[in-house]
Amino acid sequence: MKFTKMQGCGNDYIYVNGFEEKIPSLEKPELARRLSDRHFGIGSDGLIFINPAAEADFEMEMYNADGSRSEMCGNGIRCVGKFVYDKGLTDRRHISVVSAGKVKYLDLAVEENGGHGGRGEVSRVRVNMGSPILEPALIPVEAAGDRAVDEPIYVDGREYRMTCVSMGNPHAVVFARDVAGMALEQVGPLFENHRRFPKRINTEFVEIIDRRNCFMRVWERGSGETFACGTGCCAVAVAGVLNDLTDSAVTVRLLGGQLFIEWDREADLVYMTGPAVTVFEGEI
Structure with missing residues (x-):
């Protein structure tokens, strides 16, 4: 099986072209566990298949390092955008990607460096991450009231x-x-598996620098501490506004870099902008 190792702010995944590689669905969780192992496998925060899709240009099928399915990954989806453009699967710089039934829209920033047959290559991606969900039952979290x-x-x-x-x-x-x-x-697993989170939880611990900057560490369900979490940064921006700690546009600093997040309050849409990098390619 051919693969590409990619990372966004140090949040690294193994990418497989699902147009060419046909892996039985039942084998994918174990494959994710084996390949993600940093000592006995390739090493990653998870495994992502890029597949054909009926409702979007591409599908992102994502597995955490422990083999569990994940609905969305902000750093992961940016790298999907880079993969499909750099590999010639699309010539468009505005694409749609579906993951777990939800469609996201990506704007690809291409560096005109003469690479990839003169087409250039993607260096940064801006993603319309959609509207934040705040109703406890839909997150899900056990909490009284209409917001937690x-x-x-x-x-x-x-x-x-x-x-x-x-x-x-x-x-x-x-x-x-x-x-x-x-x-x-120590504290990350206790949050992840707390009884108030029926589907486990990703937990962001955030220190406010000023109203436009903060520092975040994240414990991701199924992967442990990672260098970055794109959806987590989006959640941090929303939470910062709801708690009147940050403006609606904020730079989130991470162990692996930084992401710029904007919450358009009028449209109720969150936008994430950040890098996407190819690390290496191989065959296993």
């Missing part, structure tokens, strides 16, 4: 305050101090 904003949650005997947002996948945003020094490997 600055909601108390008790983890290992300590009270945290969380704001829950779905960007196609569930997030709990926790604003805190000294995020760089947090023992995420």
